[in-house]
Amino acid sequence: MGVAIAAVVALLLRAGAGSASAGNRNTDLAEEVSDMRALLESERQDWESERTRLERDLSYANPRAEQVESELAPCVDAAESAAKELAEAVEAGAAEALAAAQAPPVAQAPVPLAGSPSPNVYYACRAAARAAGAAPVYTEQPGCGTHLDRDRDGIGCE
Numbered sequence: 001m002g003v004a005i006a007a008v009v010a011l012l013l014r015a016g017a018g019s020a021s022a023g024n025r026n027t028d029l030a031e032e033v034s035d036m037r038a039l040l041e042s043e044r045q046d047w048e049s050e051r052t053r054l055e056r057d058l059s060y061a062n063p064r065a066e067q068v069e070s071e072l073a074p075c076v077d078a079a080e081s082a083a084k085e086l087a088e089a090v091e092a093g094a095a096e097a098l099a100a101a102q103a104p105p106v107a108q109a110p111v112p113l114a115g116s117p118s119p120n121v122y123y124a125c126r127a128a129a130r131a132a133g134a135a136p137v138y139t140e141q142p143g144c145g146t147h148l149d150r151d152r153d154g155i156g157c158e
Helices: 002-016 022-102 126-131
Strands: none
Touching: none
């Protein structure tokens, strides 16, 4: 299209220049106008051809784009769902952590050491204490009594 405009400008400039007779000038101008029309028609056909090609390409591209979009839709839905679940899990975890941080500490009962008798233990005799693996038993330990400490030295089941 730019070539056609340049040719029209050149034609107009030539029309005003020169000292040829008016008849020759008219004939020359008529030929140039005819050439310009042919050039413009050629340009129009080129543009029309390009437009047709682009429309054809678009007609092929649109169904493919729709197909790709329909294939990707489940993936997009799954990703959005996973992101929502993750956000909810993070939010729940943060709320739990905040609640745990703000809650007063819970006192826990001491766990008896392995081999140490529980506070509610009772040994009927020295043999029972030995069988339980508690011998010797000291007076400050649960389950010790005077019946286990013959010599009253604070150590039973000696």
